[in-house]
Amino acid sequence: MAKTAKSRASKTQRDILDLLRKHGSRIYDDLDHGRFPNFEIPSRSVGNIVYDTKLRQYVLGKSAALRSSKNTSQLRSFTQLMWLAFFANRLTQEKKSSTLRDVYYSSQAFSIDFDDQSESDNIIVDLEAVLAKPREAMHIFPEERSSVFGDLDIEYTVPGYEGKRMNLSNHPDGYAIGPSLTSAELVGTSAEMVIAIEKGGLFTRFVEEQVDKKFKSIIVDTGGQAPRSTRTLLKRLHDELSLPVIILTDGDVYGEHIAMVIKSGSANAAHLRELTVPDAKWVGVWASDIERYDLPTIPMTDSDIKRCHDLQKDPRYSHGIWKKELEVFLKIKRKAELEAFSKYGLTNITDRYLPQKIELARSL
Amino acid sequence: MAAERFNQISPSEFFYRNRDLAGFSNPTRSLYTAVREFVENSLDACDQRGILPNVRLVIQAEDPEAKDPRTYILTVHDNGPGVDVEHVPLAFGTVLYGSKFGLKQARGMFGLGATMAILYGQITTNKPVHVSSSTDGKTKDVFEILLDIQKNKPVILKHTTSKARRRGLSVSITLEGDYSKAGSKIRDYVYQTSLITPYATISFEDPKGETFRYDRILKSMPPPPTVINPHPHGVDVETIRRMILESRRDLVSTGNGAADRLIRALGLKSSDAGYDVVARRVAQRWKRLSPSARLPAALATVLKCSPRDLPEMTIHDIDVADDTISYHDGMAGASKTAQLDRGQPYYPYLEEVAAGEPLQSFLTARFQRVGPRTAERFAKFAEFKPERRIGTLDNRELVRLSDSLQAYGEFLAPDPSCLAPLGQEPLRRGMAKFFEPDFLSVVMRNASAYSGFPFVVEMGIAYGGGIQTRGIKAYRFANRIPLLYDEGSDVVLKVINDMDWNRYKVKGEAPLVIATHICSTRIPYKTVGKENVADRPEIERELRLGLQFLARKLSSYMSRRGKAEAAKKRANLYAKYIPLVSQFCTELAGRKAEPKYATMLKAEDGGG
Numbered sequence: 011m012a013k014t015a016k017s018r019a020s021k022t023q024r025d026i027l028d029l030l031r032k033h034g035s036r037i038y039d040d041l042d043h044g045r046f047p048n049f050e051i052p053s054r055s056v057g058n059i060v061y062d063t064k065l066r067q068y069v070l071g072k073s074a075a076l077r078s079s080k081n082t083s084q085l086r087s088f089t090q091l092m093w094l095a096f097f098a099n100r101l102t103q104e105k106k107s108s109t110l111r112d113v114y115y116s117s118q119a120f121s122i123d124f125d126d127q128s129e130s131d132n133i134i135v136d137l138e139a140v141l142a143k144p145r146e147a148m149h150i151f152p153e154e155r156s157s158v159f160g161d162l163d164i165e166y167t168v169p170g171y172e173g174k175r176m177n178l179s180n181h182p183d184g185y186a187i188g189p190s191l192t193s194a195e196l197v198g199t200s201a202e203m204v205i206a207i208e209k210g211g212l213f214t215r216f217v218e219e220q221v222d223k224k225f226k227s228i229i230v231d232t233g234g235q236a237p238r239s240t241r242t243l244l245k246r247l248h249d250e251l252s253l254p255v256i257i258l259t260d261g262d263v264y265g266e267h268i269a270m271v272i273k274s275g276s277a278n279a280a281h282l283r284e285l286t287v288p289d290a291k292w293v294g295v296w297a298s299d300i301e302r303y304d305l306p307t308i309p310m311t312d313s314d315i316k317r318c319h320d321l322q323k324d325p326r327y328s329h330g331i332w333k334k335e336l337e338v339f340l341k342i343k344r345k346a347e348l349e350a351f352s353k354y355g356l357t358n359i360t361d362r363y364l365p366q367k368i369e370l371a372r373s374l
Numbered sequence: 375m376a377a378e379r380f381n382q383i384s385p386s387e388f389f390y391r392n393r394d395l396a397g398f399s400n401p402t403r404s405l406y407t408a409v410r411e412f413v414e415n416s417l418d419a420c421d422q423r424g425i426l427p428n429v430r431l432v433i434q435a436e437d438p439e440a441k442d443p444r445t446y447i448l449t450v451h452d453n454g455p456g457v458d459v460e461h462v463p464l465a466f467g468t469v470l471y472g473s474k475f476g477l478k479q480a481r482g483m484f485g486l487g488a489t490m491a492i493l494y495g496q497i498t499t500n501k502p503v504h505v506s507s508s509t510d511g512k513t514k515d516v517f518e519i520l521l522d523i524q525k526n527k528p529v530i531l532k533h534t535t536s537k538a539r540r541r542g543l544s545v546s547i548t549l550e551g552d553y554s555k556a557g558s559k560i561r562d563y564v565y566q567t568s569l570i571t572p573y574a575t576i577s578f579e580d581p582k583g584e585t586f587r588y589d590r591i592l593k594s595m596p597p598p599p600t601v602i603n604p605h606p607h608g609v610d611v612e613t614i615r616r617m618i619l620e621s622r623r624d625l626v627s628t629g630n631g632a633a634d635r636l637i638r639a640l641g642l643k644s645s646d647a648g649y650d651v652v653a654r655r656v657a658q659r660w661k662r663l664s665p666s667a668r669l670p671a672a673l674a675t676v677l678k679c680s681p682r683d684l685p686e687m688t689i690h691d692i693d694v695a696d697d698t699i700s701y702h703d704g705m706a707g708a709s710k711t712a713q714l715d716r717g718q719p720y721y722p723y724l725e726e727v728a729a730g731e732p733l734q735s736f737l738t739a740r741f742q743r744v745g746p747r748t749a750e751r752f753a754k755f756a757e758f759k760p761e762r763r764i765g766t767l768d769n770r771e772l773v774r775l776s777d778s779l780q781a782y783g784e785f786l787a788p789d790p791s792c793l794a795p796l797g798q799e800p801l802r803r804g805m806a807k808f809f810e811p812d813f814l815s816v817v818m819r820n821a822s823a824y825s826g827f828p829f830v831v832e833m834g835i836a837y838g839g840g841i842q843t844r845g846i847k848a849y850r851f852a853n854r855i856p857l858l859y860d861e862g863s864d865v866v867l868k869v870i871n872d873m874d875w876n877r878y879k880v881k882g883e884a885p886l887v888i889a890t891h892i893c894s895t896r897i898p899y900k901t902v903g904k905e906n907v908a909d910r911p912e913i914e915r916e917l918r919l920g921l922q923f924l925a926r927k928l929s930s931y932m933s934r935r936g937k938a939e940a941a942k943k944r945a946n947l948y949a950k951y952i953p954l955v956s957q958f959c960t961e962l963a964g965r966k967a968e969p970k971y972a973t974m975l976k977a978e979d980g981g982g
Contacts, residue, residue, distance in 0.1 A: 030962050031962060031963060031964055033962065034958075034959045034960075034961070034962020034963035034964075035959075035962075035963040037955065037959040037962075037963075038959045038960060038962075038963040038965060038969050039969075041952070041955070041956055041959065041969035041970075041971040041974070042969035042970055042971070044970075044971070044973055044974040044977075045974075046974070047955070047959075079951070079952065079955060082943070082944045082947050082948075085947050085948070085951050086947075086951065088951075088955070089951040089954050089955050089958075092954070092955050092958040092959060092962075093954065093958055095958065095962055096957075096958035096959075096961055096962055099961065099962055100961075120954065121954075122954070
């Protein structure tokens with residue numbers, strides 16, 4: 011198993027380094043022949059984001075923008091992009107991770123003068139689009155953290171921990187999904203499914219109630235909208251360990267969309283194709299559950315209702331459960347949180363609701 | 375008429391009572407105006423004789439401890455032709471004596487201003503004017519003169535002759551002034567005057583002991599303007615009346631020689647040529663007198679004076695209808711009237727003189743652009759006989775003549791030879807020296823005319839470089855005089871403000887200087903202060919066309935400059951970023967040596 015772990019990590023690394031070298035060489039040749047080099051960057055404008063029914067996610071269309079070093083209004087951002095590729099190359103080679111904020115500060119050592127972090131963040135997305143690789147593959151991570159808990163053996167690939175193994179059920183607070191975990195090899199598990207849950211509070215309850223053992227599951231806290239590292243982990247658990255993924259969210263339109271993003275990505279990341287779990291299943295809390303389980307509710311706000319109407323225009327919400335639940339939300343104009351089950355006792359959600367929903371997921 | 379008394383006053387007295395009209399309203403204004411009048415007189419005198427002017431202006435406080443307004447001694451020295459010794463008392467001791475009645479471009483008009491300044495000095499300090507004049511550079515005549523205001527006569531307090539070191543004129547007056555307030559105006563005036571007179575060296579020593587000196591930039595000067603007759607469109611009824619009087623006066627003016635010849639012809643000695651004996655002999659010998667002797671003979675008889683005194687008499691008019699002759703008696707210092715006697719033999723002769731020239735020759739001799747045929751055609755147009763004697767026109771006919779001169783459309787355009795623009799090259803040199811700009815362009819428009827007065831507009835535009843002011847700064851000149859005040863209502867400012875400068879790539883606070891120079895035999899000033907020019911459509915048009923021409927030149931300079939700046943900026947950006955790109959891609963590509971991009975940057979640098 012150790013061998014596989016090593017080879018998988020080094021393959022990802024090799025892919026990135028190859029890509030970076032390819033671009034670097036092309037630009038080197040241009041300069042060497044007295045030509046101004048340029049990058050072709052797939053356009054991320056609204057008009058170029060289309061839904062791919064086959065991939066079941068948003069992807070970028072064919073239009074691309076040329077960023078030329080000859081054009082003086084683009085020269086600065088061209089150089090920033092070059093620097094970032096250079097920086098990512100070093101990170102990947104040295105297997106060091108950095109945060110978005112680190113990138114912003116590191117740039118200052120090279121007089122690349124980013125105006126602010128949002129400018130450097132944008133350049134990072136540009137590089138993702140050029141390489142069609144997520145920034146995590148280049149060892150650049152967001153600050154946000156989410157957690158995982160369950161019987162999962164991993165083997166680290168980060169420097170200093172190579173080959174070291176860990177079981178993710180030893181610490182009840184869960185394990186932060188950070189760079190070392192994202193890049194670790196998934197060695198083995200006894201679990202039969204992954205439960206992604208929107209809220210940290212419920213995650214703790216699930217651990218306490220030993221949902222991992224009772225339902226042979228790995229529990230993932232998405233911390234609201236799932237960060238990309240979390241989505242990458244979910245995808246890997248599904249793809250590499252063949253675990254089905256079910257998703258539990260609050261019973262509102264935002265919860266429904268958290269589930270959708272895990273399943274089919276976000277428009278923001280339409281340039282990336284390794285972040286979705288198309289087979290993931292949203293099992294609740296549905297709008298229809300509110301009546302079925304007689305849950306305490308809160309009235310929907312105007313912005314909740316507007317969000318419903320917006321999502322109805324999204325092709326992914328044009329069929330099945332997604333379409334139906336939006337309609338119910340709009341009909342009852344009320345919403346319920348996961349904690350609403352506490353009305354019937356703190357363990358009601360794990361004792362009664364969860365088993366029914368797992369049963370349901372299996373039948374789908 | 376019966377109950378009221380009308381008193382005649384002398385011109386001196388008139389100006390004394392109305393001195394603010396001539397710019398002597400308060401100590402500040404008066405000091406400034408006095409400086410202008412003397413400096414301009416000096417420059418005019420040099421211009422007319424083609425002498426490169428050296429003008430030295432000195433203002434000293436009589437008592438340095440006193441507070442403003444206080445007494446100042448204002449002195450202007452020049453290297454001009456000087457004033458003939460016999461003309462000095464009249465030139466500096468009477469009002470309205472001047473040599474500028476002809477029609478040509480000059481800074482001052484009629485030489486009035488300098489005597490006004492002298493008059494002002496005298497009434498505020500009761501001190502005489504000091505004049506030192508040398509016409510040959512060997513001897514100089516030094517005068518101290520006071521002005522008798524009531525009689526308009528000079529009172530010579532002192533006259534000495536001594537050795538001179540150089541030719542020229544110095545005039546020094548003592549006057550009340552306020553330099554603390556007038557100083558900046560006077561310094562501006564000297565500065566701008568030297569800009570528009572780049573062939574002059576002008577220095578100014580101010581009361582604080584500071585010297586402002588502007589050396590000449592050019593060693594050659596524009597040709598002096600010629601004196602020419604007026605254009606028919608440029609005269610009114612009053613001017614025609616004066617021209618008729620002047621034509622008659624020419625006929626009745628007697629030189630010194632004429633009186634002597636008459637005395638000899640009458641067989642007398644000069645010493646005993648008294649009125650009585652002369653009158654008696656004239657009556658006896660009239661028929662035998664030569665034509666040249668008849669005029670002094672007739673005049674001496676009518677004016678009841680000796681022929682010796684005739685040079686002192688100035689004939690104003692011979693009125694045949696009233697049988698009177700009006701004249702100025704220089705010895706008495708008063709205007710007088712004498713009766714003509716129809717019975718005397720001289721009467722038909724004076725009647726003939728009074729009738730004056732025929733219309734046709736009057737027009738051809740006294741107007742520009744009028745030949746015998748034009749005069750004949752005009753006479754037909756105006757319904758006069760060409761041979762009609764000009765002195766016999768009554769008032770209604772004079773008005774008809776004047777109106778017809780205005781209305782007749784066949785006269786040629788005014789002759790600009792009486793104008794003396796500075797010229798493009800001197801203007802360019804002057805502006806280049808004064809502003810050291812990055813860009814400079816000058817233009818002189820062709821001569822044009824308004825209401826019969828020829829004019830020429832020349833102007834220059836300067837941008838950037840040593841220009842410290844922001845926004846458009848206009849220097850206005852008229853007949854080589856800087857116009858410093860009342861900018862707001864001036865036609866030049868109107869034209870500048872009407873321009874859409876954005877179209878010429880001039881943005882808000884551009885360091886821009888515009889100098890305009892209007893030359894004309896008569897500048898249409900809006901006010902007596904001579905500080906702003908009225909917006910005559912013809913002048914406005916020439917200014918506008920000239921300015922548009924210059925603005926187009928500026929515009930193409932600005933776009934060249936813009937392109938050069940953009941290319942420089944681009945080259946700088948490449949020089950900053952491409953080496954970084956090179957460094958990054960070298961490491962990315964896993965290469966050791968950096969790519970050869972140097973020639974690429976060089977091409978961009980030079981290619982922009």
